[in-house]
Amino acid sequence: MALLHSFFLSAGECVSGSMVLAVAMSIASYFLIPMVFGGRHKNWKNAPPGPVGWPILGSLPHLSNRLHEDFFHMAKIYGPLFSLNLGIKPAIVVSSPEMAAQVLKEREGMFSSRTITETIRVISYDAHSIIFSPYGPRWKVLRRILITELLSPKAFEQFEPLRTSQVHGLLKYLYLVSKSNTQVNIAEYAFTALANLVSNFVCSKDLFDNSMPEGRKMKERFWELIKVIGTPNFSDLIPIVKPFDPQGLKRKINKIFGQLDAFYEKLIEERLAEKGKAQLDGTIPYKRKMDMLDVLLSYESNDKENGLDRLPKSIVKGMLSEMFIAGTETTSSTVEWGMAEILRKPSVLKKLLLELDQVVGKDRFVVESDIPKLAYLQAVVKEVFRLHPGVPLIIPRRTNEACEVAGYHIPKHCIVYVNVWGMARDPNVWEDPLEFKPERFIGSSVDVKGQDFNLLPFGTGRRSCVGWPLAHRMVHYYLAALLHAFQWESPPDVLNDLGERVGLTIQKGKSLLSTPKPRLPASVYER
Numbered sequence: 001m002a003l004l005h006s007f008f009l010s011a012g013e014c015v016s017g018s019m020v021l022a023v024a025m026s027i028a029s030y031f032l033i034p035m036v037f038g039g040r041h042k043n044w045k046n047a048p049p050g051p052v053g054w055p056i057l058g059s060l061p062h063l064s065n066r067l068h069e070d071f072f073h074m075a076k077i078y079g080p081l082f083s084l085n086l087g088i089k090p091a092i093v094v095s096s097p098e099m100a101a102q103v104l105k106e107r108e109g110m111f112s113s114r115t116i117t118e119t120i121r122v123i124s125y126d127a128h129s130i131i132f133s134p135y136g137p138r139w140k141v142l143r144r145i146l147i148t149e150l151l152s153p154k155a156f157e158q159f160e161p162l163r164t165s166q167v168h169g170l171l172k173y174l175y176l177v178s179k180s181n182t183q184v185n186i187a188e189y190a191f192t193a194l195a196n197l198v199s200n201f202v203c204s205k206d207l208f209d210n211s212m213p214e215g216r217k218m219k220e221r222f223w224e225l226i227k228v229i230g231t232p233n234f235s236d237l238i239p240i241v242k243p244f245d246p247q248g249l250k251r252k253i254n255k256i257f258g259q260l261d262a263f264y265e266k267l268i269e270e271r272l273a274e275k276g277k278a279q280l281d282g283t284i285p286y287k288r289k290m291d292m293l294d295v296l297l298s299y300e301s302n303d304k305e306n307g308l309d310r311l312p313k314s315i316v317k318g319m320l321s322e323m324f325i326a327g328t329e330t331t332s333s334t335v336e337w338g339m340a341e342i343l344r345k346p347s348v349l350k351k352l353l354l355e356l357d358q359v360v361g362k363d364r365f366v367v368e369s370d371i372p373k374l375a376y377l378q379a380v381v382k383e384v385f386r387l388h389p390g391v392p393l394i395i396p397r398r399t400n401e402a403c404e405v406a407g408y409h410i411p412k413h414c415i416v417y418v419n420v421w422g423m424a425r426d427p428n429v430w431e432d433p434l435e436f437k438p439e440r441f442i443g444s445s446v447d448v449k450g451q452d453f454n455l456l457p458f459g460t461g462r463r464s465c466v467g468w469p470l471a472h473r474m475v476h477y478y479l480a481a482l483l484h485a486f487q488w489e490s491p492p493d494v495l496n497d498l499g500e501r502v503g504l505t506i507q508k509g510k511s512l513l514s515t516p517k518p519r520l521p522a523s524v525y526e527r
């Protein structure tokens with residue numbers, strides 16, 4: 001019910017009373033039609049088990065804005081594959097590793113498109129960019145570009161100095177902060193550092209420079225954008241209310257995104273001008289490494305099949321937009337969860353510090369090449385990804401065609417949720433599922449790379465997270481570097497409150513505020 005409640009609250013904030021009344025009356029009149037023609041079970045034959053739901057609203061009155069939790073409880077009643085209607089949209093929820101393998105591996109081709117929401121349509125330039133493109137030639141081109149040009153092992157290694165300078169820069173900055181004995185918001189610092197890392201990968205600039213007003217503004221715009229995208233929008237589920245935009249989310253996103261669009265436009269124009277000038281002067285255009293913008297703007301193909309001889313500006317802008325959205329908060333909130341879980345478990349912290357001091361010593365910062373030698377850290381990170389998958393329902397997929405799963409009929413364009421958050425809490429999948437116990441991964445080959453269906457923080461298969469090597473590396477790197485360089489003191493109520501805040505990703509409800517105290521000689525920070 002909280003979902004509907006929050007809808008009416010936000011509707012009340014955003015639109016006039018008469019508009020709310022008009023929407024309510026439209027919904028009420030629409031009730032009559034399905035009452036006459038019947039509910040979900042009549043128009044979805046041989047559906048997987050699930051609640052019958054209300055006319056028009058389907059199961060919305062029974063859901064909160066914490067869908068991953070609601071679905072976890074519903075799976076206990078209806079089983080590992082259940083169905084429901086969200087508004088008038090059919091949806092299925094997958095809640096066991098076996099069922100996830102059936103859907104995401106055995107019938108991968110049927111489940112490889114995405115569900116698009118109203119706000120996502122805006123930020124992805126009408127689903128023309130990589131994350132939300134339907135499975136097809138355009139998506140293939142974009143994915144290939146990212147994998148072969150920007151996230152290939154070679155390109156990945158080329159960006160190593162950049163990652164090191166971001167992480168070490170953060171440690172040095174925190175050292176200065178530590179002198180004033182001040183609390184820091186770990187997620188916020190990690191977000192800024194990661195956003196700058198992504199912005200360098202994308203356009204070779206520190207766009208989120210905290211010391212500059214423009215950088216702070218950029219960060220604020222992104223936080224706002226992420227908040228709006230993470231709000232459930234009834235227009236997506238009950239199309240009749242769409243023209244009214246009752247929660248005002250479309251208006252909000254258009255306003256914020258309008259500014260970002262102008263910014264992307266400027267970035268592209270500047271880059272094209274730089275390229276044009278270099279051609280005129282006969283100079284080599286780039287002294288720096290090729291970034292994503294260079295690669296996308298110089299893309300040319302005569303492959304008739306993909307229909308893209310060049311990439312239109314809307315796709316280039318969509319790629320910029322999606323990289324910031326996919327690559328920042330996901331990783332920074334994982335770092336925050338990791339810090340919270342480690343700091344509240346002294347036995348884990350002790351083992352980790354012992355390992356770090358043995359491998360790294362105390363006369364330098366952690367570097368990336370230390371990570372493969374830190375076996376316990378690797379187990380800790382798997383456990384963080386298990387209990388706190390940033391995207392708890394992966395990014396909802398959508399069926400390309402009608403198909404059958406486990407003998408049930410799944411309609412075309414059905415919303416598909418895979419509850420990786422729920423699987424992490426299921427005692428049939430994990431022993432002591434709620435315990436933060438990195439030891440469970442010691443000597444185990446289970447990994448987060450998409451082969452083990454009980455651990456899918458990055459999804460799996462052809463639509464799996466393309467940025468996972470970067471995210472995986474950065475979570476290890478940040479956790480190791482922050483814990484090795486500082487001792488952290490947090491108020492116990494903040495540390496021990498593991499409540500969640502739901503947005504685009506699942507964040508720690510009470511931000512982790514902590515005071516850093518240097519663990520290494522001053523010369524290491526001042527170098």
Ligand code: HEM
Pocket residue numbers: 130131132143198322323326327328330331334389390391394395397456457458459460461462463464465466467468470471472
């Ligand atoms: C801890 C951090 C991250 C988590 C938990 C995460 C999680 C995910 C998940 C669950 C998916 C959907 C997978 C599926 O449908 O099977 C996804 C897709 C994606 N992610 Fe990530 N991600 C993270 C970081 C990143 C980073 C750093 C980038 C890029 C710089 C990135 C770029 C993408 C893209 C482009 C897709 C869409 C791939 C496609 O549809 O082909 N992600 N991510």
